[in-house]
Amino acid sequence: MTVNGHSSFTDVDRKAVNTIRVLGADTVRKANSGHPGAPIGCAPMAHVLFTKYLKANPTNSHWLNRDRFILSNGHGSALQYVMLHLLGYKMSIDDLKSFRQMGSNTPGHPEVHLTDGVEVTTGPLGQGISMGVGLAAAERHLAATFNKPDFPVVDNNVFVMIGDGCFQEGVACEAASLAGHLKLGNLIVLYDANNIQIDGEIDLTFTEDVNARHESYGWHTQTVEDGDSDLDGIAKAIEAAIAVKDKPSLITIRTTIGYGSQNQGTEKVHGVPLEPKDIAEMKKKFGFDPEKHFHVEEDVYELYAAVRAKGVQAEKEWNALYSKFAEAYPAEAAEFERRLIKKELPKDFEKLLPVYDPSGPQVATRVASLDCLNALTPVFPELFGGSADLTGSNSTGYKGKTEFQPDGNKYGNYAGRYVRFGVREHGMAAFSNGVAAYGGIIPFNATYLNFITYAAGAIRLSALSRHQVLYITTHDSIAVGEDGRTHQASENIPWLRALPNLYLFRPADGNETAGSYAQALKFREGPSVFAFSKQNLPRLSGTSADKVAFGAYILSDVPKPDVVLVATGSEVSLIVETAKLLASEGIQARVVSAPCLELFAKQSLDYQRSVLGEGIPVVSAEAAGTFGWQKWAHVSHGVDWFGASSPYELIFKKFGLVPDVHAQRVKKAIEFYKIRPVPALIYDAQELLGKVVFDD
Known part of the structure; x- marks a missing residue:
C-alpha cells in the first residue's frame, strides 16, 4: 500500500x-x-x-x-x-x-x-x-x-x-x-x-x-x-x-x-x-x-x-494488475492459481514417491523420509520448511535446497524454501501455522519427537485451526539409546493421538513412509505428525504405501488365527518375528501393521473387524506409552516409563520388546482368554451409537 x-x-x-x-x-x-x-x-x-x-x-x-x-x-x-x-x-x-x-x-x-x-x-x-x-x-x-x-x-x-x-x-x-x-x-x-x-x-x-x-x-x-x-x-x-x-x-x-x-x-x-x-x-x-x-x-x-x-x-486495481501479469507470464500465473486459488496438489505426485524392495538393506524411516523429500520437493514448490537445528539428524536437508534468508544474505534469499529455525521448537510450530494460514504453501518443520512437547500449544492450534502443517519428528522411541531418558519420548505418541483433527503416522519401513507422506499431503484440513525411527529397520514383505490410506491393514495372515498381533513403526518387525516364534509352537498369529490409527478409526466397522477380527485376542506392541490402545487391543505391550540410557538393543530387551519375551506375553494372553470370553472391541463408537458432529 x-x-x-x-x-x-x-x-x-x-x-x-x-x-x-x-x-x-x-x-x-x-x-x-x-x-x-x-x-x-x-x-x-x-x-x-x-x-x-x-x-x-x-x-x-x-x-x-x-x-x-x-x-x-x-x-x-x-x-x-x-x-x-x-x-x-x-x-x-x-x-x-x-x-x-x-x-x-x-x-x-x-x-x-x-x-x-x-x-x-x-x-x-x-x-x-x-x-x-x-x-x-x-x-x-x-x-x-x-x-x-x-x-x-x-x-x-x-x-x-x-x-x-x-x-x-x-x-x-x-x-x-x-x-x-x-x-x-x-x-x-x-x-x-x-x-x-x-x-x-x-x-x-x-x-x-x-x-x-x-x-x-x-x-x-x-x-x-x-x-x-x-x-x-x-x-x-x-x-x-x-x-x-x-x-x-x-x-x-x-x-x-x-x-x-x-x-x-x-x-x-x-x-x-x-x-x-x-x-x-x-x-x-x-x-x-x-x-x-x-x-x-x-x-x-x-x-x-x-x-x-x-x-x-x-x-479492483489488483485484479487489473493480475490480469496483465497473467497475460505476460502465463506459466507463473498458472502455478499461482494452482497453489493460491484452486489449492490443488501436483497431479499424480504419489507416483514419484520411492518404492522399497524387501530384499534391500535396512533403512531408518528418517532416511526414507529424506528419500521422500528428495522425490517431492522438485514437483512441490509449495513445500517450505526446515529443522530446529537438527537438519542432519532429522534428515530434512533435501537435495538442491536453497536457504530461506533475507535477500542479500550470504546463505540464501527470500525465494529459498529451506528454513533454519534454530533451537526454537515452539516458535517454529507457531511460525508454521502462520505460513499455512497465508495460503499457497505447505509448511513442514522438524525436531526430535521428544522435543515436540515444546511446541504443544502451537500443534493444538494447528489442529483446531485446520492448518496443514507437516511435523517431521525423528528419534521416536527408546531406540534413541545412549542419550537416555531425557530424549526418549515414551509419552508423546499417546498425547498426540489424543488431539482431534491430527494424523499421527508411525511407519514400519520405507514403503509405509512413502504412503504416510501421500496421505499427509492429501489431508488439507489439519496437521500431520510423522514419528520416524533413528535406527535402521528391516524392509518388510507385504508393506504397502497404498494401504497406509486405511490406517491399518493385514501384513500377513493365517486361515484361523489364534491371536492378532498389531504394532506400529519399529515394532512391526518385532511382531513379524514374534509370529514366527509362535508358529514354531503351533500358535497361529495374524500380523497387522497400523501406521495411522486416526485413519483406521475413519474406516467402517466392518473393515476394522476384518483386520482385527472378532472373538480373537488382540495384542499390541509399541515402544511408547500404552495409553489409548484399549480401543484397539485387549492386551498392550509398551513403555509406560521413561526409558534408560544404554545402547538401544539393551533398552528394548529391558522393556521386553524383543521377540522371545513378547512371544511369552502373547501366549499368556491367549491362555487368559481360553477360559474367558474375548470381549468385543468397539472400534468405532460413532457407528454404533450415532455420529456426533463436531464442526464449526
Whole structure:
C-alpha cells in the first residue's frame, strides 16, 4: 500500500473511536462474560489502523493481496468483532449481541473459519504474534517467487495487535528473534502498553524494556506516549513503520485500560464486564445517550463505508494488475492459481514417491523420509520448511535446497524454501501455522519427537485451526539409546493421538513412509505428525504405501488365527518375528501393521473387524506409552516409563520388546482368554451409537 501521508482526524473520527469503546462495553456486558478493558483502550489504534492503513476489502475477506491483521491478545476479541461490523464484514449488530453464545460467529476468542475477517485463531498468548511472523515470511517468500518487474502481485503487510501477556510468553520471544534475523519489514506490531494484567500492575512481574529487547533482535521500535487520544501520533508511527523495509517494527502505544470507565487503569476492567451504571456514565462522558445500546450513529457508519469503498477499489486495481501479469507470464500465473486459488496438489505426485524392495538393506524411516523429500520437493514448490537445528539428524536437508534468508544474505534469499529455525521448537510450530494460514504453501518443520512437547500449544492450534502443517519428528522411541531418558519420548505418541483433527503416522519401513507422506499431503484440513525411527529397520514383505490410506491393514495372515498381533513403526518387525516364534509352537498369529490409527478409526466397522477380527485376542506392541490402545487391543505391550540410557538393543530387551519375551506375553494372553470370553472391541463408537458432529 502506498502511503501519501495522513490527513488530520475529524470529530467524526473521534466519535468513531468512542463508538468502538461503548460497543465493546455493550458487547461484553450483554454476554456477561469477556474482557472489556483492552477493546476500550485499544479503540484509538484500531480506528487509525483500519481506516488509514490496513488494505483489505470487507466485501471479500479472502482477497489474496489483502493486508493481514492479527489480534494476538485474543481475549480482547470484542474489539475485532466491533471493527468487523463497522467495516462491513459479515458481522451484524445481532452477532455482537450473541457474543460468546452457542452457535454464534463471535466466540470468546477469535477463530478462523468461524468469523469472516479473522485470519488466525488466537487466544493462547504469544501465538498470534508468532503466527504473524509466519504470515510475514510467507508473503516475502511468495513475493520473491511470483513477483515480476512492474507486477507486484504479492505485496502486503502483516499488522499485529498485542498486549503485555504475549510478550511474556516464550514462544513470542522465539518468533520475534527469528523475525529480526529474517528482516521481515512487512511485519508491524502495535503494542497495547496499558501496564495492567489480571493480577494487577505489570511491574509485579514484568519490568524489562520491551523496545530494547526487540532492538537487540533487530527490530525497528517507536513509542507513542498518548495512545488514548493522540490519533495523529499513532498514524505517524504506523507510517514510519511501513516505511522501514528491512526490519520488523514494534510500536509501543501507552494506553489506559478501560479508558472512560470508573475503574480505568486497573485490573478491575480486565476480565470482568463493566456494570450497567458504569457503562451509562461512560456513554455520557463520550456524548452518547446512555439509554441506547449497540447504537452506531449514521455519520460513523458513513466513515467506515468510505473505508470499505477504498478496499473494494484496491481489489479492483489488483485484479487489473493480475490480469496483465497473467497475460505476460502465463506459466507463473498458472502455478499461482494452482497453489493460491484452486489449492490443488501436483497431479499424480504419489507416483514419484520411492518404492522399497524387501530384499534391500535396512533403512531408518528418517532416511526414507529424506528419500521422500528428495522425490517431492522438485514437483512441490509449495513445500517450505526446515529443522530446529537438527537438519542432519532429522534428515530434512533435501537435495538442491536453497536457504530461506533475507535477500542479500550470504546463505540464501527470500525465494529459498529451506528454513533454519534454530533451537526454537515452539516458535517454529507457531511460525508454521502462520505460513499455512497465508495460503499457497505447505509448511513442514522438524525436531526430535521428544522435543515436540515444546511446541504443544502451537500443534493444538494447528489442529483446531485446520492448518496443514507437516511435523517431521525423528528419534521416536527408546531406540534413541545412549542419550537416555531425557530424549526418549515414551509419552508423546499417546498425547498426540489424543488431539482431534491430527494424523499421527508411525511407519514400519520405507514403503509405509512413502504412503504416510501421500496421505499427509492429501489431508488439507489439519496437521500431520510423522514419528520416524533413528535406527535402521528391516524392509518388510507385504508393506504397502497404498494401504497406509486405511490406517491399518493385514501384513500377513493365517486361515484361523489364534491371536492378532498389531504394532506400529519399529515394532512391526518385532511382531513379524514374534509370529514366527509362535508358529514354531503351533500358535497361529495374524500380523497387522497400523501406521495411522486416526485413519483406521475413519474406516467402517466392518473393515476394522476384518483386520482385527472378532472373538480373537488382540495384542499390541509399541515402544511408547500404552495409553489409548484399549480401543484397539485387549492386551498392550509398551513403555509406560521413561526409558534408560544404554545402547538401544539393551533398552528394548529391558522393556521386553524383543521377540522371545513378547512371544511369552502373547501366549499368556491367549491362555487368559481360553477360559474367558474375548470381549468385543468397539472400534468405532460413532457407528454404533450415532455420529456426533463436531464442526464449526
